[in-house]
Amino acid sequence: MNRRNKTITSLILMTALVLSTVGCGQTQEPKQNESQSTEQSQGQQEGANKEFSPKYQSDTEFKLSVVGTYSNFESLESEFERFYAYYPNGELEYTYLDDYINTITKALAGQETPDIYVVQPWMYGDERFDSLFEGAEVLSNPELEVNLDCIRTGLRWEMENDKILTLPVFATSYGMLVNVDIFEKEGLEVPKTFDELKEICDKLKAAGYESPIMGSNTSTTPGIGYAFAYPMFAKTIKDDRSIEEDLNNLVPSAGETMRASLTRLKELVDYGCIDIDKCTAEIEDDYNAVIMRFFEGDVPMMLCSGDVVSGTKKRESKSEAFEANPFEYDFYVAPSGDDGGYYMDSMNLLFCVNKSSANLDMTNEFIRFLANEKELGIMAQEKRLITPTKDYSLDEVYASLSDFPEDRTVNFRDIEIMDTAVKQFRAAAYAVINGKMTVDEAVEGYGTIPTD
Template sequence: MKKFTVCLLIGAMAASMLTGCGSNGGSSDSSDSKADSSSETMTIMMNGSDSDAFMEGYRKIVDGFNESNEYGVKVEIQNITNADYKTKLTTMMASDSEPDIIFTWPLGYLENFVNGDKVVSIQKYLDEDEDWKNSFNGGILDPLTYDGEVYAIPTQQSTAIMYYNKAIFDKYGLEVPTTYDEYVQICDTLKENGVTPVALASTADDAWLVSQYIQQLSDGIKGEDLFNSLKDGTGKWNDEGMVEAGKLFQEEVNKGYFEDGFTGVSREEAQLQFANGQTAMYFNGCWEISNLDKKENAAEAENISCFLMPAVNEEYAGVEVGSVDTSYAITKNCKNVDAAVALLKY
C-alpha cells in the first residue's frame, strides 16, 4: 500500500511511465543474457508478471547490465505477481532462501527486514559515490532509511491520480476541476446524462485504492499534518478531518458517483471499464500508465489524460497521496554486494 504523502508535480509522472505496480497473471521467468555461461548468477525478484508492460524496460536494463558489467555476473529476473509477492517473499525469508535483490515497499514493510537483519545497508555505497547519492530528489530516500542508514534504492516517484476520458469531458463541456466543488459538479453533470463518473476498485485485494481515495480527501481537508500525525501516532483515526473525509466519500457513494457494485469490482475490471469508455474517470496511480497505454486493452487510449484530485480546502492544494516506488533492497544472502549495488546504480 502506498501511504507516504508528498507534494509532487504532475510532470513527475513522466518519470514513472516505464514502470508500474499491480499485476495481471503470473509466471516465473529469467531475462535472456549474452553473459558467459560460466558467469556468477545473481537473482532479482520483481513484483510483476513477465507479461506486464513495464517489464520490457526492466529486461532491457538487466540485459544491458549483463553485457557490460565488470563483475562477471549474470542477473536473472524472477517474476512474482503482486497478489502473491508478499507471501512468497515472507516464506523465502523465513527459510533463508531469498534471492540476492528483492523488490520492496518502503516504511513499515521494509523495516521488518531491517530489524530481522535480512537486508544490507547501502549507506556506505552512497557515501562513497557522492554523484549517485546526490542524484536523488530531496527526501526521496527518507522512507527507505532506518537509524540513519539507507536500505533500499527507489526507481521512481509515484502519485495517485484521476484519469479522465477527454472525449466524454468534451461531449458535456467539462473541464479539469481545480476545486473539489468543481469535481462534484462534474460528477453530478455526468450522472444527469447517464454516465458513470468514476471507476474505483474495491475488492479485498484492491481495497487499498479506496483507502487512498479517502486519504486523498483527508489530505485536502487538513493537509499533510494530519497524515504525519497518524503516521507517528500523535493523531487519531477519528480526527475530525478523517471523519469529514469518510462522510464525503459516503455522500459520493450515495450519489452514485462510482460504478454499480464497485465494492466487488477488481482493479483489472475497473481499469477495463474506464479504458473502454464505460466511465468518465478512473482513480488509481501513475503506475497504471503502461497498462492503460496498451492499445489492445484501451480502445480509447488516445482520449485518456489525467489530473491531480483537487483539495477540499484550497489551502491544501498540491498535497497528494504519493510514494517512492519500485524500490530494491539487497539481501544478506547476496554473495556479491558490490555487483548488486552496481546493478542498482545501472
C-alpha cells in the same frame, strides 16, 4: 547457460534457491578501468540525469541474481539488456519468489543468496524482516557513487545515521484516470478543486454521462473511498502528527480525524457525482474490471490507484471498445479539497543490495547504473507506474503530477500510520458511501468498525 537467458522461476526453483547446499560459483573479480578511476573517485555523480560511466573494464565477467514479488518483470529485464551494452560478458537473472513474505528471509539465509532483493516500506520495523535491512548495503556510502540525488526528496529513505539502504524503483499514488477525449469533446477542463468537480459533473450529466465518476465499490486501496478520500485523511494527519499514536492504538476519540475526509466523500456521493449502484453493477473487481470498464470510453473519470494504471497498457489491445475507438487518457489527483486535491507520493517497490553478495562490486555497479533519471524513468514507463525521480516527463500519463504543490503533497515519511488504522479508515469509507453508516457513526465507531 546463455547469459541472456533471464529466467522467471516458480516456487519449485524457489525451493532450490533456499535449500541448495552448493555454494555460489566463483566469478572473475572486476578490473578497475584505470582511464576512468580518477574521474569516478571524485565522489557521487552530480546532476540527476548525468550519463552512466562504467567503472570497470567491459570484459568483466559476473553473474547477478535479483529476486522479487512480480511474476513478470519485463521492465527490469529491459534494464538487463541495457546493462549488457556496457558489460556484455555478464549474466543477470530475475527470480519470482512465490509467497515472498515467507520466503525472502529463507532465501537470504540459504546457500545461494540473491544479490538484489525487493523490500517495501511496511517491512521496516517488523521483526520478521529485520534481516532484510540488517543485511543491506549502505547505498548512500559515497564510495559507491550511487546517484541518489535523482530520487525525489520525499522518497529518499534515510534511516539511522541518515543511511540509505534502499533504491526506490517505482512509486504510486491514488486519484483518477481521466478520459481526455471526453473533456475535449465537451469543452471542459479537468477540475482542480472540489467545487470545480461538482460543476463539471453537473455539465457532464447534462451531456448524458450518467455517472461522471466511477470506481470499484470495494473497501480495498484502489476502491472508491480510499482513492478519493484517503489522501485528504493523510493530509489531516500530516498537519497534526500528535494524533498518530491514538490512531495507531485505535483510540475511539481519534476517529474525529476522519470526519473532514468522510464528510467530503459523502458529499461526492450525495451530490450525484458518482452512482454507487452503477459502479457495483458494472465493475466486479478493483483492478481488471476497473480498466476494462474505463476502456469502454464513456466514463469521464475513473477512481483508482497507480497500481491499476500500471495495468492499462497491456489491456488496451484486450479491449474491443478501445481498439475500435482509442482515446487519450491521463492520471490526475482527485480534487477532494477546497483548494485542490492531495498527492500521495507513495513507494511501490524498492531494491536492496545484499552486502554479503559474492558479486558485490558488480551488484553495486548495476545499482549505480539504475540510479539515474533516464533508467528509472524508462523502467517506470514500461511498467506504467510513477517514476521515483524528479522527472515525470517520460510518461505523459503522469504529467499532471509534475510540479505538484508541496503543501498538498504527502509522502511516506510525513505520516506513520499502521495497517490496522488504515483498515479502519477503508472500512469507514466503504460503510459511508454504501449507506451502512453515517459519518457520525463512523467517527464514533473508530477502532471497532468491522474490517472483514
